[in-house]
Amino acid sequence: MMTNDSIMNTPSAAPETIEDRHARRRERTRQAILEAARIVMGRSGAVAATIADITRQADVGVGTFYLHFRDKEEVTRTILMQGMEHLHATIASQVRDVPLERSLTATIRATCDATYANRDLFSIAYSNGMFIAFALDARERLATFLTRTLEEARTLGLIEADQDVGLLAGLITGMIDYSVLQWLEHTMPDPQRVAAQIICLLRGGLPMALLAD
Amino acid sequence: MMTNDSIMNTPSAAPETIEDRHARRRERTRQAILEAARIVMGRSGAVAATIADITRQADVGVGTFYLHFRDKEEVTRTILMQGMEHLHATIASQVRDVPLERSLTATIRATCDATYANRDLFSIAYSNGMFIAFALDARERLATFLTRTLEEARTLGLIEADQDVGLLAGLITGMIDYSVLQWLEHTMPDPQRVAAQIICLLRGGLPMALLAD
Amino acid sequence: MMTNDSIMNTPSAAPETIEDRHARRRERTRQAILEAARIVMGRSGAVAATIADITRQADVGVGTFYLHFRDKEEVTRTILMQGMEHLHATIASQVRDVPLERSLTATIRATCDATYANRDLFSIAYSNGMFIAFALDARERLATFLTRTLEEARTLGLIEADQDVGLLAGLITGMIDYSVLQWLEHTMPDPQRVAAQIICLLRGGLPMALLAD
Amino acid sequence: MMTNDSIMNTPSAAPETIEDRHARRRERTRQAILEAARIVMGRSGAVAATIADITRQADVGVGTFYLHFRDKEEVTRTILMQGMEHLHATIASQVRDVPLERSLTATIRATCDATYANRDLFSIAYSNGMFIAFALDARERLATFLTRTLEEARTLGLIEADQDVGLLAGLITGMIDYSVLQWLEHTMPDPQRVAAQIICLLRGGLPMALLAD
């Protein structure tokens, strides 16, 4: 049990060497730098943010930065990888175990919410052409996920066999992305409202009279 | 005599002063710089491109650059403004005089084509956080144009009165934009294919069975 | 007679060739540049003034400048030489034929007035370390002139034989110069007031009680 | 115990933190740059001196310069402020506690000596129109100091009540300044000789026969 464990751990069970302490301290510094970098870059972009800005925000020396990261590119890459991973995991956890007929709506809603909450990541990714790939990759992942859902539906005969589910998934992704880019400069529109409208459009399409060839 | 002269000169002999020659030369240089900047920035991004890169490509001296533009920001802004204006005009010319029932499809097709042809502009706009506004503005214009079309349709009763045509227009814009961002790194998918799929999705929507609440 | 002369001169007496016209025009342009340079440099200093500033003020092309002057240094040098020459001549004309006993006072008064009127020359000379020699030279000329006066006076026994008239002349020069430098930044004190005070000091010296060793 | 410790530590063992060391190193570099700048600017003027010249002379990197000074103007300003302050203090220390009847002579002699020793400062101040104010300010300080002395003398009745002691002080200042400007290009005349002559002139003035109106 917890209490027991704690007591036992103290001196003997996990030897708790001085190295552990060092490792913990090292990790704390590393996280402080990452967090500081995300704040500073989210505020002024990945290009404008200087190493000095970041270490000042993290309250460590400039040299310390280079003990943890090879260069500015590595820290940016790490922020984006970690952040995107977390974003993805958040969405996945909300969609897992949802039955197929609600999978699409759940995914759209979860993605809108999580993306809005992490819009600083996209701000960083778009602030330097070098890192746009991270934004594109996040879209790819969403598209891939949606593709799997649509494929499953097609297997079950819910969607006609001749549909290009890959591109369909891309277009749904694009609709969500419309708002991501809006959020870089405004806070509107509200993520839940966007999700509702996308679902609405997908449900009904538009009147044929509007879409003559 | 004056009259006689005038008549003889008719098409060609506008007095052709020395100032005209200067102005023409100036303009030629200016355009050479703009074109060079678009090429260089489109290739390596607005941040990485140096003034020296641009003037080398334009085959003029560095000082000449500053005779025509205050700084790098101004030349970038000019490229984007001119380019976006041209993009917009191209689309408009292809959509003008199209009857309402084909307006939506025509707009989607024209936008996909023209945007693909000018994807280097978006590459420049996204390569520096400073200029993303230009990409967002291009999307705004498209959304606004689509909004007008949808509003007209609603007035005629083709669309139900309670639809939020603004957000609808935004979502269609987002679908096109999905491809713009893809095009920054790949040349696929083909713009006409994208247009076709968007129109197809708008026509039919998705099966209700996939969109339970 | 005037009238006769004029008539005779017109076509024949001085042939008035086309070269004369060119020469006159050339000289007019040259003077326009010199005047413009004096105005611009007097306003913002010899270093800050650009060739473009000067030619804009003179309303000629930049290239024209180089048809008349080798470089910026030459035009500055010319302004200072011409100006200082004129300054010197002005003073000399007011002091010529003044009897010895009034020579010193007349020189001091004339110098204060003329220097004040041409203080922009000193502004130019002091604005670039390269041209300070011109200011020093103007002082030298004054000191030399004063030295001659004092030597004459010594020859006539008006001054004791053991006086160092050269240094004495320098000190009088220094007193005038005090104001020249003041005038670079203020317009006070009034030149005539300065002259009066210098003369007053020279007349009476200071009480011995103040100058113990 | 504390007391004991303190006693034992007495002269050397102030805790001597790592910050102290950093601060000392920083200060040493800063002084090296200041000294280098004074040497280089004194030699070739404040305009001609480049940052690279200064850092080469100081044997530090170019970037280091900007770690200590915002720009060339700031370093020049600092040199002139520090230097003028030191010049002023030197003179003041030699004049302090001198009785009134010798104050004037002592001030003149001390100023001539100290100014000669620091003539590079004036060389810098006059080499860029931007910094002439520093030379003018040094003259103002001398004039102010002399004014106070003369006012005291007037209070004691040593000088007639109707004298303009301010302008008188200015003229004495001007005489010293005559030599400062000479020293920018020559090393003559010797400062002590100048002082002696000024005092001599102030003692006797010039014969009235030379100063008729």
Added chain:
DNA sequence: TATGAATGAGTATTCATTCAT
């Protein structure tokens, strides 16, 4: 002769990165 567009050498300045302490 006059013009002004074009030139490019020269400088100030920034900032990622290193290294002695």
Added chain:
DNA sequence: CATGAATGAATACTCATTCAT
């Protein structure tokens, strides 16, 4: 491991000077 002073390569920008028209 942590520090921050020092470094210098890289770049934007200026302006005296040239030269084709």
